[in-house]
Amino acid sequence: MDWKTPKSVRQIGDVKGRCKIYVEDYVITFAKRLVKEAEGSEAAGVLLGHRMFRSHEKLFQISGMVVIHDFAERKGDSFSSEMWTDIYTDMKENFSGVDVVGWFYTGAKAEKGKAQEELLELHRRNFSDGDKLLICTPPQEWQETCYQYENSMLVPQTGYYVYYEKNPEMRRYMMEEANRFVHIVEQEDDRVLRNIRGVIQEKEEKKKEREVGERRGYGFAGLVIVLAIVFAAAAWNNKINLSRLNDQLTGIKNEIQKELNTDTTMETIGNGVVTPPAVTTEVPTQSPAANVSPAGIQ
DSSP states (O other): OOOOOOSSEEEEEOOOSSEEEEEEHHHHHHHHHHHHHHTTSOEEEEEEEEEEEETTEEEEEEEEEEEOTTOTTOOSSSOOHHHHHHHHHHHHHHOSSOEEEEEEEESGGGSTTTHHHHTHHHHHHHHTTTTOEEEEEOTTSOOOEEEEEETTEEEEESEEEEEOOOOHHHHHHHHHHHHHHHHHHHHHHHHHHHHHHHHHHHHHHHHHHHHHHHHHHHHHHHHHHHHHHHHHHHHHHHHHHHHHHHHHHHHHHHHHHHHHHHHTOOEEETTEEEOOOOOOOOOOOOOGGGGOOGGGOO
């Protein structure tokens, strides 16, 4: 491919050696957006463009990138056939005349000093054909590092170039992805709002149940208080009645005791004890004169 070095170029880092990497600015912008949208999780994309040789130099020109959907949910290091189908479908629908020249990654495996070991197997399983590139950055921040796969190793590059073109294909793809992301965000917002409404409704229902329970509790407490008053009054009345009954019983007991004392009173005369004679009631008897019949009268 006959590719001329762009006029508008900005150097990043110290570019030296035979490998020269040129990345279009929209690709960098899109990669940064992926980092932001990932929110600390993993995200990845396939780098599109061309690989060329010129004057003993190896040139990589990266003009596009497509998202690797469901990358964070992958099973194992090898991309599934569905993932590759989505990648090539996006390439065909949005870009023309480009090849896969490498991939982009953001996530914990790109932390400083980890990428060469942590991402090597992923690269071997999916991008080992030729000397493809890897551009990676840690999560939530843009600290990119470029690697070239060479001699079965990821060899870090000390710098690269950012170039500027109109690049309508990448701009259009970014807009479509932005709309998709906005749609996803709207769906997520709707889901969050539904969850919030559900939580609020649940809290309101619990509040109503609590208020009903409190009212029932207050009613029950009032009933308990009323019953306590009734029982207390009854107990007080019973106490009074028992006191009266006790007084009555005491009076009866005293009367009985008096009678007993009267019947068994003993007097002491001299050295003896004399018991008073019993009180008896006798029917008066007639005198002998009264019994003389009239015939006996002289």
